[in-house]
Amino acid sequence: MSTITEVSKLAGVSLATVSRVMNGTENVREATKEKVLAAMKELGYRPNAAARSLASNKSNSVGMMVSELHGPFYGPMMSGAERAIRTAGKQFLIVASHADEEQEKKAIEYLLSCQCDALILHCETLSDEYLESLETGDTEVILINRMVKSMHDNCLSIDNVQGSFLATEWLIKHKHNNIACLLGPQVKHDARERFWGYQQALAKYNIPFRPELIEQGEFTQDDGYRVANILLNKNTDLTAIICGNDEMAFGAIQAVNEHGLNVPDDISIIGFDDVSFCAMITPTLSSVINPAYDFGVEAASRILKRVYNIEPKFSTSKPISEVNVPDLVIRESVRELE
Amino acid sequence: MSTITEVSKLAGVSLATVSRVMNGTENVREATKEKVLAAMKELGYRPNAAARSLASNKSNSVGMMVSELHGPFYGPMMSGAERAIRTAGKQFLIVASHADEEQEKKAIEYLLSCQCDALILHCETLSDEYLESLETGDTEVILINRMVKSMHDNCLSIDNVQGSFLATEWLIKHKHNNIACLLGPQVKHDARERFWGYQQALAKYNIPFRPELIEQGEFTQDDGYRVANILLNKNTDLTAIICGNDEMAFGAIQAVNEHGLNVPDDISIIGFDDVSFCAMITPTLSSVINPAYDFGVEAASRILKRVYNIEPKFSTSKPISEVNVPDLVIRESVRELE
DNA sequence: TTGTTTAATGTAAACCTTTTCATTTTTCAT
DNA sequence: ATGAAAAATGAAAAGGTTTACATTAAACAA
Numbered sequence: 001m002s003t004i005t006e007v008s009k010l011a012g013v014s015l016a017t018v019s020r021v022m023n024g025t026e027n028v029r030e031a032t033k034e035k036v037l038a039a040m041k042e043l044g045y046r047p048n049a050a051a052r053s054l055a056s057n058k059s060n061s062v063g064m065m066v067s068e069l070h071g072p073f074y075g076p077m078m079s080g081a082e083r084a085i086r087t088a089g090k091q092f093l094i095v096a097s098h099a100d101e102e103q104e105k106k107a108i109e110y111l112l113s114c115q116c117d118a119l120i121l122h123c124e125t126l127s128d129e130y131l132e133s134l135e136t137g138d139t140e141v142i143l144i145n146r147m148v149k150s151m152h153d154n155c156l157s158i159d160n161v162q163g164s165f166l167a168t169e170w171l172i173k174h175k176h177n178n179i180a181c182l183l184g185p186q187v188k189h190d191a192r193e194r195f196w197g198y199q200q201a202l203a204k205y206n207i208p209f210r211p212e213l214i215e216q217g218e219f220t221q222d223d224g225y226r227v228a229n230i231l232l233n234k235n236t237d238l239t240a241i242i243c244g245n246d247e248m249a250f251g252a253i254q255a256v257n258e259h260g261l262n263v264p265d266d267i268s269i270i271g272f273d274d275v276s277f278c279a280m281i282t283p284t285l286s287s288v289i290n291p292a293y294d295f296g297v298e299a300a301s302r303i304l305k306r307v308y309n310i311e312p313k314f315s316t317s318k319p320i321s322e323v324n325v326p327d328l329v330i331r332e333s334v335r336e337l338e
Numbered sequence: 339m340s341t342i343t344e345v346s347k348l349a350g351v352s353l354a355t356v357s358r359v360m361n362g363t364e365n366v367r368e369a370t371k372e373k374v375l376a377a378m379k380e381l382g383y384r385p386n387a388a389a390r391s392l393a394s395n396k397s398n399s400v401g402m403m404v405s406e407l408h409g410p411f412y413g414p415m416m417s418g419a420e421r422a423i424r425t426a427g428k429q430f431l432i433v434a435s436h437a438d439e440e441q442e443k444k445a446i447e448y449l450l451s452c453q454c455d456a457l458i459l460h461c462e463t464l465s466d467e468y469l470e471s472l473e474t475g476d477t478e479v480i481l482i483n484r485m486v487k488s489m490h491d492n493c494l495s496i497d498n499v500q501g502s503f504l505a506t507e508w509l510i511k512h513k514h515n516n517i518a519c520l521l522g523p524q525v526k527h528d529a530r531e532r533f534w535g536y537q538q539a540l541a542k543y544n545i546p547f548r549p550e551l552i553e554q555g556e557f558t559q560d561d562g563y564r565v566a567n568i569l570l571n572k573n574t575d576l577t578a579i580i581c582g583n584d585e586m587a588f589g590a591i592q593a594v595n596e597h598g599l600n601v602p603d604d605i606s607i608i609g610f611d612d613v614s615f616c617a618m619i620t621p622t623l624s625s626v627i628n629p630a631y632d633f634g635v636e637a638a639s640r641i642l643k644r645v646y647n648i649e650p651k652f653s654t655s656k657p658i659s660e661v662n663v664p665d666l667v668i669r670e671s672v673r674e675l676e
Numbered sequence: 677t678t679g680t681t682t683a684a685t686g687t688a689a690a691c692c693t694t695t696t697c698a699t700t701t702t703t704c705a706t
Numbered sequence: 707a708t709g710a711a712a713a714a715t716g717a718a719a720a721g722g723t724t725t726a727c728a729t730t731a732a733a734c735a736a
Binding site: 027056057 | 723
């Protein structure tokens with residue numbers, strides 16, 4: 001691989017001039033510029049990112065951490081952020097943490113050691129204290145789906161309690177009384193918040209909380225299926241199920257069908273996140289909107305402004321603030337009782 | 339941020355020793371090691387990846403390029419590769435190219451300038467010559483969904499022609515004669531190959547090729563819907579539609595439904611790729627398996643072996659060779675005619 | 677012990693840029 | 707034409723690590 005030195009020799013100028021041409025920052029005479037560009041081309045020169053970053057103490061890259069690289073929720077979130085960052089000419093790195101504490105820490109360490117200028121994190125296990133400690137460095141950090149009060153301006157999330165409350169309330173208002181709840185893993189704060197929203201709604205309408213209507217599982221289709229079966233086997237009177245997320249809801253629909261019951265005629269189901277397949281499955285799934293794509297775009301936009309002083313070219317479909325009031329989308333999977 | 343020098347001073351040893359402790363390569367006395375580790379911890383030392391990569395000419399990272407970060411096909415592909423790479427303790431970088439030639443080149447340039455030790459590329463627009471030129475460097479390159487003869491051992495793909503042939507043949511064998519074809523964008527080689535497989539099957543069974551049964555669109559649900567409508571408006575006798583991929587197929591199902599027709603009673607539909615939602619929608623979608631996850635794992639495994647001399651811990655569910663014979667999964671979206 | 681081999685550690689150059697500061701060249705007003 | 711100011715360029719240090727080579731300390735045999 002050729003280096004800047006070789007380019008400078010071929011072009012008959014100094015290192016510094018080649019660097020200036022590359023970065024386009026300072027004045028270089030047009031004739032010189034062309035000589036350098038020609039030399040670069042001839043040698044197939046490609047700047048060494050490591051050396052640049054070492055010398056400049058900047059990497060021109062933004063790192064993102066997500067739990068998984070696949071899945072209907074993370075995909076749009078990554079895409080949104082990527083689009084905004086790349087359009088601004090900055091580089092974008094992604095690492096997956098698999099929602100494991102140690103791996104989350106390692107992933108962040110890695111992004112930091114890459115000298116990322118900013119970080120976008122969707123973390124599931126890390127404590128507020130750990131996240132706060134990240135702020136002490138000079139790397140901008142934005143958290144998605146998480147609210148740490150002391151980092152308020154750097155957090156983007158929806159009000160999970162409110163979202164779950166809305167979903168439950170809709171069911172209550174439409175005459176459902178025996179509403180089951182398929183919880184996500186309660187080690188995750190969003191799963192806990194969603195549970196709390198359910199409880200709040202019951203309380204508001206004076207509906208007794210029945211522990212037998214609660215089951216907990218992973219945020220997956222398989223576990224939704226498994227856990228919904230448990231629920232259906234022990235309860236014959238339930239008319240609706242609120243699910244921790246859409247994947248679980250889809251598993252629940254399968255379980256309901258296998259029990260010879262119909263969604264929504266026998267049982268109404270509401271998911272959470274409103275991922276793309278909600279509108280694809282049969283019946284279409286009612287859900288609480290969690291605007292993953294917009295969160296990605298918004299996170300990136302804030303970074304572009306704050307770190308690079310660039311006015312972002314993309315904007316979100318609707319304004320995104322720190323804590324967003326979620327909307328409920330009603331589709332075929334629910335019905336009102338008389 | 340603290341540096342290796344500060345660590346060495348605090349521990350009372352030389353730079354070299356700290357480096358040796360970090361890398362664990364050479365002999366260091368146990369007592370010394372502990373001193374160094376303690377100093378690192380005390381300072382919160384984090385190695386500078388740029389400096390390491392510059393000095394060692396290695397980055398311990400593998401780069402991947404995909405067209406999009408979201409979507410049911412790329413997600414599993416990224417996940418498979420990521421899992422294998424990270425388990426081996428190497429780092430994993432992803433960039434998106436948006437299936438645009440210039441952006442694909444830029445993305446690759448970026449990964450190379452990051453000194454990635456190896457590249458996994460899913461490219462759509464680049465020429466064989468360009469890809470061959472990448473091989474001249476000392477960076478290992480693996481191509482997914484692409485076969486360049488001169489790089490045979492570095493390519494992983496399915497036989498698209500064969501896949502499409504199988505799907506078409508199934509329909510023919512089950513008495514379908516008027517089989518329409520929803521093509522993907524013919525600038526993409528896989529879309530072209532799939533078209534070719536369709537033609538081959540017709541030819542083999544002496545079914546005349548009817549241009550009015552062919553429409554071309556993007557590989558998206560929206561375009562599948564749009565293009566299927568065109569097809570349905572001008573053809574009243576078709577009984578089956580072969581689609582360029584699963585997204586298009588889903589769009590086609592919607593179009594068929596809106597025309598007051600039923601899948602599969604009136605029209606049979608087969609997709610391509612067998613992404614996860616095939617089994618989730620109604621009717622479940624028949625498709626040709628394109629093992630994205632396994633391709634990711636296999637690509638990573640080959641790199642681990644060749645570049646790092648590490649025996650990979652993960653293996654694919656079934657053996658993956660360079661060009662794989664695809665399987666057809668028959669689900670509810672097709673029926674046999676009498 | 678003494679000398680020899682091996683293990684542990686240290687020194688300093690190298691990796692490729694950026695960037696400060698100094699120097700040279702150009703421009704332009706007089 | 708002259709000098710001052712501005713623009714263009716160059717020289718060299720700095721950035722944090724690895725690693726070849728040199729040195730010192732430990733281990734061990736005689």
